[in-house]
Amino acid sequence: xxxxxxxxxxDFGPQTQxxxxxxxxxxxxxxxxxxxxxxxxxxxxxxxxxxxxxxxTEAGRKELGEITGTDPGSALPDLAEGWREALPxxxxxxxxAWRDPAAWTGDTRAADVDLPGDIAGTIAMNELVLHGWxxxxxxxxxxxxxxxxLAVSYAMVSATAAEPPEARGNLFGPPLPVPEGASLxxxxxxxxxxxxxxxx
Numbered sequence: 484x485x486x487x488x489x490x491x492x493x494d495f496g497p498q499t500q501x502x503x504x505x506x507x508x509x510x511x512x513x514x515x516x517x518x519x520x521x522x523x524x525x526x527x528x529x530x531x532x533x534x535x536x537x538x539x540t541e542a543g544r545k546e547l548g549e550i551t552g553t554d555p556g557s558a559l560p561d562l563a564e565g566w567r568e569a570l571p572x573x574x575x576x577x578x579x580a581w582r583d584p585a586a587w588t589g590d591t592r593a594a595d596v597d598l599p600g601d602i603a604g605t606i607a608m609n610e611l612v613l614h615g616w617x618x619x620x621x622x623x624x625x626x627x628x629x630x631x632x633l634a635v636s637y638a639m640v641s642a643t644a645a646e647p648p649e650a651r652g653n654l655f656g657p658p659l660p661v662p663e664g665a666s667l668x669x670x671x672x673x674x675x676x677x678x679x680x681x682x683x
Contacts, residue, residue: 492581492582492584492587492604493581493604493608493631493632493634493635494578494582494631495577495578495581495582495607495608495611495632496578496582497629497631497632498608498611498612498615498628498629498632499536499574499575499577499578499611500574500578501615501627501628501629502532502574502611502614502615502618503570503571503574503575505615505618505619505622505624505626506529506532506567506570506571506618507567507571508622508624509525509529509618509622510622513525513621513622514526514529514562516621516622516683517621517683518617518618518620518621518683519616519617519620519621519677519678519681520617522559523559523560523617525618525621525622526561526562527559527560527561528614528617528618528621529562529566529570529618530560530561530562530566531555531560531614532570532610532614532618533560533562533563533566533569533570533573534550534553534555534560535555535607535610535614536570536573536574536576536577537550537573538550538551538553538555538593538594539577539580539581539593539603539606539607539610540573540576540577540580541580542586542591542592542593542600542603542607543577543580543581543583543586543591543600543603543604543607544580544583544586545585545586545589545591545600547591547592551591551592551593551594551595552592552595553594553595554594554595555594556594556653577607581604581607585600586600586604587600587601587604588600588601591603593606593607605635605638605639606639608632608635608636609635609636609639609640611632612628612629612632612633612635612636612671613636613671613672613675613677615628616628616668616671616672616677617677620681620682620683621683623683626668628668633667633668633671634667636671637667637670637671637674640655640658640671640674640675641670641674643655643674644658644674655674655675655676656675656676656677657676658673658674658675658676659673659674659676659677659678660673661673661674665679
């Protein structure tokens with residue numbers, strides 16, 4: 484492996500810190516409000532983020548077990564007591580796990596699916612970028628994702644949107660048209676099947 488490989492890998496730190504700030508600013512009376520994810524209230528979206536931080540931390544470490552073998556779509560996620568105190572630390576551990584170049588090599592498991600490490604890392608970053616937007620939009624917060632993370636997300640959603648519908652799976656909704664001159668963030672949002680103009 485080249486000596487500079489680690490420098491070429493996306494650092495999860497800026498995006499995990501942003502998601503932690505967004506989550507920390509959510510008010511209790513917003514938890515039952517709607518989100519851009521049709522089946523999720525804010526509490527379910529946050530519950531999903533709590534789960535994915537644990538699952539992708541273990542996937543990055545190659546510590547495969549119950550969490551990495553659980554399909555997050557198998558049940559509606561929700562929040563456990565103490566989530567506000569736990570989530571920032573979990574996000575920091577996620578960033579730490581994916582700073583190790585070994586996380587991006589070999590095979591791992593996430594969401595009950597075996598996949599290469601680099602694909603798992605890409606999915607994890609995309610989850611943080613898109614769900615960061617979901618959370619910010621649902622709770623009326625400003626959102627400017629980490630540029631490196633946004634680039635990773637764009638590469639993933641644009642490649643998926645170019646595939647025929649039967650090959651896309653259920654990771655994203657059908658891509659929406661992207662207006663000329665749209666920001667990269669709006670392109671990512673639309674290509675993932677979300678409406679960039681969505682408001683609660």
